[in-house]
Amino acid sequence: MASEQTFPIALRAADVAPRAKLSVYPEPYASRMTGREKRQLGDAFGLQNFGVNLTRLAPNAMSALRHSHTKQDEFVYVLQGTPTLVTDAGRTVLSPGMCAGFRAGTGNAHHLKNETAEDVLYLEIGDRTPGDGADWPDDDLQIIEIDGKRRFAHRDGTPY
Amino acid sequence: MASEQTFPIALRAADVAPRAKLSVYPEPYASRMTGREKRQLGDAFGLQNFGVNLTRLAPNAMSALRHSHTKQDEFVYVLQGTPTLVTDAGRTVLSPGMCAGFRAGTGNAHHLKNETAEDVLYLEIGDRTPGDGADWPDDDLQIIEIDGKRRFAHRDGTPY
Numbered sequence: 001m002a003s004e005q006t007f008p009i010a011l012r013a014a015d016v017a018p019r020a021k022l023s024v025y026p027e028p029y030a031s032r033m034t035g036r037e038k039r040q041l042g043d044a045f046g047l048q049n050f051g052v053n054l055t056r057l058a059p060n061a062m063s064a065l066r067h068s069h070t071k072q073d074e075f076v077y078v079l080q081g082t083p084t085l086v087t088d089a090g091r092t093v094l095s096p097g098m099c100a101g102f103r104a105g106t107g108n109a110h111h112l113k114n115e116t117a118e119d120v121l122y123l124e125i126g127d128r129t130p131g132d133g134a135d136w137p138d139d140d141l142q143i144i145e146i147d148g149k150r151r152f153a154h155r156d157g158t159p160y
Numbered sequence: 161m162a163s164e165q166t167f168p169i170a171l172r173a174a175d176v177a178p179r180a181k182l183s184v185y186p187e188p189y190a191s192r193m194t195g196r197e198k199r200q201l202g203d204a205f206g207l208q209n210f211g212v213n214l215t216r217l218a219p220n221a222m223s224a225l226r227h228s229h230t231k232q233d234e235f236v237y238v239l240q241g242t243p244t245l246v247t248d249a250g251r252t253v254l255s256p257g258m259c260a261g262f263r264a265g266t267g268n269a270h271h272l273k274n275e276t277a278e279d280v281l282y283l284e285i286g287d288r289t290p291g292d293g294a295d296w297p298d299d300d301l302q303i304i305e306i307d308g309k310r311r312f313a314h315r316d317g318t319p320y
Contacts, residue, residue, distance in 0.1 A: 007261070007263065009245065009247060009249055009252050009260065010245055010252050010254055010258055010259065010260040011258065011259055011260070012257055012258050013237065013257055013258065013259050014257060041235070041237075041259050041261070042233070042235055042261055044261065045235070045260065045261025045262070045263060046261070046263040047233040047235060047261045047263055048233060048263070048264070049210075049231075049232070049233040049264070049287040049289055050209075050210050050233060050235075050285065050287050052235050052237070052259075052261070052285060071209075072209070073202070073207040073208060073209040073210060075201070075202055075205070075207060075210075075212050077173065077201075077212075077283060085169065085170055087169060089169055092169050092170050094170055097172055097173055097174060098170055098171065098172050098173065099170065099171055099173050099201050099212075100169065100170040100171070100205065101167070101201070101202055101204065101205025101206070101207045101212075102205070103167065103205060103206045103207055103208070104208070104209065123237060123283065125210065125212060125285055127209040127210050127287060129209055
């Protein structure tokens, strides 16, 4: 029998080690995530139904490629700095104490960009509903099933 | 056909109106939630898979009765003040930038209490996995199915 994993009672969020992997995207997209640092706070407590990350964007970094989800809801709360939220509706500059939610299935693609000279710090939350799909309207990227496995592919179906 | 509901692009969290209902608990427990104010940020964007609340605790207020969930993960991130987290392991004083996660199914009951003279402000996140159950080890409260409906009841099974 595996011993039960124990988790901390509480943590200072800034003390959680940043995720080692830069991005799950294939190249050339992974490299575009340079300057983004994610601390996986929910995982630190063994949470399974949703993730909570404390994410830092250096100047010129972005939260993700602009994308929408089919099943996963997402939410961001800005702690520091003034990221620009880009959606299908255009650009909105956020500031500390502002938040935005991205309801699954709307097709409204979104991301945050740090277009300032100061770091941006925010909390991001996303659930882990099975069977989620995503769309990246600005990039040559999609997720499709190849040989029964979900993989990143070019728009023409060629796998990365 | 119902017209599609539209949601804001972003919001200042403090501008979201507090929830009108004090508590879902039956009396005498609902009255114990006096001094707690919840702004339902996730709902403001139509999120369905999880809730995100900006919650303010006045001096002497608490986040909830101390409880555990069977299926729902929960997470809190402190923005202001120094709430006391009470779990089966005892008391831990939190401060801004600290967080705690409560993994479903552990049975470890938890809540936050504001034992200070200053307000406490935090973000709380919980998913909406169907079939969730809860336990309140310190109180005469349980949720049971009565006539096919989930209801609050005393420990002896008498409905409230």
